[in-house]
Amino acid sequence: MEWLVSLIGVGLVMAALRDLFHTLWHPTRHGGLSRLVMTALWRLARHFRARRRVVGLVGPLAMVTVVGMWAGIIILGWAIVYWPHMPGAFTFAPGSKAAQQPELLDSLYLSLVTVATLGLGDIVPAEGWLRLVSPLEALVGFALLTATVSWVLEIxxxxxxxxxxxxxxxxxxxxxxxxxxxxxxxxxxxxxxxxxxxxxxxxxxxxxxxxxxxxxxxxxxxxxxxxxxxxxxxxxxxxxxxxxxxxxxxxxxxxxxxxxxxxxxxxxxxxxxxxxxxxxxxxxxxxxxxxx
Incomplete structure (x- = not known):
């Protein structure tokens, strides 16, 4: 059961990466999550045509929303990967109160810190496969930041x-x-x-x-x-x-x-x-x- 939950998290991460790939580097006419978000915001803005300032913000706001969606799905996905193995498969820093928090909250915290490449070190993977997965999340976070900057510079x-x-x-x-x-x-x-x-x-x-x-x-x-x-x-x-x-x-x-x-x-x-x-x-x- 633990591995099934972790696989669901992996699926969420892969869905976000797939959408990022098709949006930035291999666009198709069928679109994806990002296109659904942008289309929804565009149609919503059509109800505010009289307010040009609102319509003018749709494009930039849609890009920010899409990037936030990608980041949120990746963070949540990796948190679900960690969740079934928390806290037994992790080492907590002496004096840290992290182990006293709910397991899902610790998982979200670890995922957010890792994807942001902060490396605070108060929660550290102890099992071998988790020690490989955690740096991989940091690489994905760095790739997301780089892709976002490239997207803005290209559009x-x-x-x-x-x-x-x-x-x-x-x-x-x-x-x-x-x-x-x-x-x-x-x-x-x-x-x-x-x-x-x-x-x-x-x-x-x-x-x-x-x-x-x-x-x-x-x-x-x-x-x-x-x-x-x-x-x-x-x-x-x-x-x-x-x-x-x-x-x-x-x-x-x-x-x-x-x-x-x-x-x-x-x-x-x-x-x-x-x-x-x-x-x-x-x-x-x-x-x-x-x-x-």
């Missing part, structure tokens, strides 16, 4: 790329180039560069799905609000006479269609056309889609 460049594309599209919408103006070498380069940026954003939504739950602020920096204008530019490029401009227009249209597919598969689930997906994307972010 914000992805957000920057998305907002740069949005601002660029907003500026182009202000000048509103016609098909004739795009029907030149410069127009072809412009459309080609936009296609490249759209592809980068598409990759960011694949690799960093949590970026979807970050609010972009004003309309001119919100991709959800201006992505429709990129569709209009692609159509104008496809109507150009120059082969290079037409090719660039087709490239941009293909990149936008691919982006719409990723948004629909991972977040929106409309099953509609790219225009319908982008309209749903804009609505989900509290915006209205503009194409001209």
């Amino acid at each position: 914000y460049p992805a957000l920057t790329r998305r907002r740069v594309l949005a601002i660029r599209l907003a500026l182009l919408r202000g000048s509103d180039p016609t098909t004739r103006q795009l029907d030149c070498a410069v127009g072809a380069l412009l459309l080609d560069s936009l296609a490249t940026e759209v592809v980068r954003v598409r990759v960011d939504f694949t690799q960093y799905a949590e970026a979807y739950y970050f609010h972009d602020g004003e309309d001119h920096s919100s991709l959800a609000a201006v992505i429709g204008y990129a569709v209009a530019l692609a159509e104008r490029g496809q109507a150009a006479r120059r082969p290079d401009a037409r090719l660039a227009g087709h490239l941009l249209a293909g990149a936008l269609e691919d982006l719409a597919t990723i948004l629909d598969q991972r977040f929106l689930h409309t099953g509609g056309t790219p225009t319908q997906v982008f309209a749903a994307y804009a609505a989900d972010h509290g915006r209205s889609l503009t194409q001209s």
